[in-house]
Amino acid sequence: MSRERTDAQPGNQTSSQRAQPRLRVAVVDRDPGFMQVLANRLGALGCEHRALSSPATVETLVAMRLNALVVDLAVIGPESWDYLERVCGRLPGLAVIVCTGPSSVAQRVRGLRLGADAWMTKPCHPEELICVIEAAVRRHRRHELPQVDVAATIGEITVRPDLYQAYVAEQSLELTAREFEILQLLAQSDRVLRREEIYERVWGYAMAHGDRSVDVFVRKLRQKLRAISPAWNYIHTHFGVGYRFAPEPEVLELDEAGSADVPAPEFPAALTR
Amino acid sequence: MSRERTDAQPGNQTSSQRAQPRLRVAVVDRDPGFMQVLANRLGALGCEHRALSSPATVETLVAMRLNALVVDLAVIGPESWDYLERVCGRLPGLAVIVCTGPSSVAQRVRGLRLGADAWMTKPCHPEELICVIEAAVRRHRRHELPQVDVAATIGEITVRPDLYQAYVAEQSLELTAREFEILQLLAQSDRVLRREEIYERVWGYAMAHGDRSVDVFVRKLRQKLRAISPAWNYIHTHFGVGYRFAPEPEVLELDEAGSADVPAPEFPAALTR
DNA sequence: CGTCTTGATCACAGGATGTTTACACGCAAT
DNA sequence: ATTGCGTGTAAACATCCTGTGATCAAGACG
Missing domain, CATH: 1.10.10.10 (Winged helix-like DNA-binding domain superfamily/Winged helix DNA-binding domain)
Structure with missing residues (x-):
């Protein structure tokens, strides 16, 4: 599993807040116009964004370190529910916004129950979608780091x-x-x-x-x-x-001579081979 | 009988998620039918709920220790935006769902920007509203764990x-x-x-x-x-x-002494089966 | 009082859980 | 490219918890 620590220095991210990009968002959709408009708005807001024309695997999503995922279920097809469940289950820290054509109440209920944060019906106003994304992400971030950087x-x-x-x-x-x-x-x-x-x-x-x-x-x-x-x-x-x-x-009761434990005053990792 | 505990799985949350009402929700609205239906569903789900026909003060809301607030802006009137801002600003841990009649994109954007978690347009299906409430609260609870279990x-x-x-x-x-x-x-x-x-x-x-x-x-x-x-x-x-x-x-009676008489027949045999 | 049912106690085999070691992979710096 | 190093996986090993069956004690009921 690819797990990189891209930005290995100070303001590390994993557990703490991300450095600069206001938000990192991926959009899974196939409507070029929609994508374009959204991309413009997101870019203007200083969000890092990425457009995908087909569903990314969970592993890929993990690697992308997203804050939010906007997805049109129509792009995914019949296994949409499975996909939604997998993604939400595996990335509980990711805001998932379903943005899809007309749907029934039952479908929306199902999506939300599986872990989606919001359901928007297309066509929707880009500005509103952005607000919904931000509202969802806001929640994730609030409790993300109670008090960091305090010795x-x-x-x-x-x-x-x-x-x-x-x-x-x-x-x-x-x-x-x-x-x-x-x-x-x-x-x-x-x-x-x-x-x-x-x-x-x-x-x-x-x-x-x-x-x-x-x-x-x-x-x-x-x-x-x-x-x-x-x-x-x-x-x-x-x-x-x-x-x-x-x-x-x-x-600890260390038997005779701290034998088994301390390999050496130096750091053992370097000696392993 | 073979009892597999294969699915001892993702940590036994058994102990961590019991007790307490599932959710504590207040609804500010004036439509008796709507309130009734919602109250029924919330009750059935084990949520503590409270109906308000006029906006509660921030202090009251704090005292109620709510998880979520559902509010119809029409009930509040012209100072809705102020109210929303005050509530969201003062109770960042509260999920606020606006559930109101027809609105413009600008209004919805404004509400979300002020801190609302979701915007539902009336008439809406109660089940869907509940799902939206739960989705919003889910986020708050994710990192809430530390204090949930008290000694x-x-x-x-x-x-x-x-x-x-x-x-x-x-x-x-x-x-x-x-x-x-x-x-x-x-x-x-x-x-x-x-x-x-x-x-x-x-x-x-x-x-x-x-x-x-x-x-x-x-x-x-x-x-x-x-x-x-x-x-x-x-x-x-x-x-x-x-x-x-x-x-x-x-x-307990140790050894012989006052043997047979066990005190406290407090519960009368409670029907043998 | 005798019998049936239910609960208590015990020991132990099996298996789930935790620990340790070794190594493959990938990123980064040289 | 090569090397070094951090990270995560696999497998062997060590612990000791868990649930079962057998056996015994205690209540229920006629």
Whole structure:
């Protein structure tokens, strides 16, 4: 699965707000006039937009990092409902606006129930459509980041979102972007987080069934944390539930000679091969 | 009977989504028929609803702790726009749906720009309106989770859903995920729960006939509770019915002494079946 | 008092869940 | 191109939770 971290620096996006483009919108439609008008308006508003004449796969949509998707169900055809369900299910953070020709109440109800945010009937005024898109996106963004860029210290751990840097008792931790985001999320949440929740908030979309990425990153985090304070376990596992960050570290009983754990003071990733 | 829990799936939200009315909605309108139909549907869905024939002040709305507000601008009159702006500005967490008679594109655009989440034109199908309300609220709720589950203390028992942890008189109980969920359910319900009900709410699907899992988990719970306070029995068995959590623990007769007489025949046998 | 039904308790096999390791892929910098 | 590094997948391994069946105790009912 393509998961790029295109803009790897400061104002990272995944879990926090996007940098410049006001909005990133894709439109799936086949009416050139409609597309053109919409594109003009979106462009004028400073939104990044992309026109698609056929439905993109879920993976593609994920890769595009959209805020909103406008779709004419007529373009998709008979499997429209499936498509809608898949997209809404997999990208709960995406605003989906169905903009289609005349429809029955039952159809509109069905679409909304499957997760669409709004249903517009063509022909519609572009300005109104834009407002609807913005209204839908507004909701997503409101709770997107309660308080970012505020350095926080939780127990021995200090997190500096502005620098993408974490510290354990003054000592700096060398974390990758994703590791940092997970640590930040865990440290700032004073409760048990389910894997699905961690995934969704860090990756930005729903976790696929059976995905173990979170576990692996937790392991990497634990490993690096252990390299600095070998006797403490900051991340508790709640079997059958998820993980929780423990501000007051639980003391581990390390048998004789911290053997098995700390690979080396250096960072093991470099030595693996 | 083979019971697969294959679909233990996307995290057991069982515990997180119970309690509370599904939605709290207020409707500002003057059409009695419309209000009645809407009230019926909302009631059937388990939503708390309230009808208002004149606009409530912002303060009142705050006090009502609403999830959504449906408003007919005609009821408010000329200062509709001001009102909309005030409400949306002051309660960013409230979903506002304008449901009004015929309007111009300019009006709809203005309403949405001021912060409304959706604009429905009367006459509209109640079912569709409900779907629109739900779609709007869905967005707010997505990241609302952190505060949803609050700690509760029932008698000597304290339940902390955020930590997946329970306490008996300050002392922590080591429970597995399932055990915790059952204890939470019992402790938060002030009544007798049938086995089928417990099973369905914890496991997420119907109990197979003859399944004894609930009994076994109750046993484990009792065992762990007894380990901390040996003289008390928190979980009462109602023969032929189910279980009930007793906030004021029943004192057990240890050894012989005042044997046979168990106090509290509070519930008269509750029909044998 | 005897019998039937329902619940309690126990031990354990099976399997779901979590951990660790190794490696393939793709982007970015050289 | 090549290399390095971060990311995510697959598979082996370790844990320990879960649900079942058997057995025993207790209520219901005649």
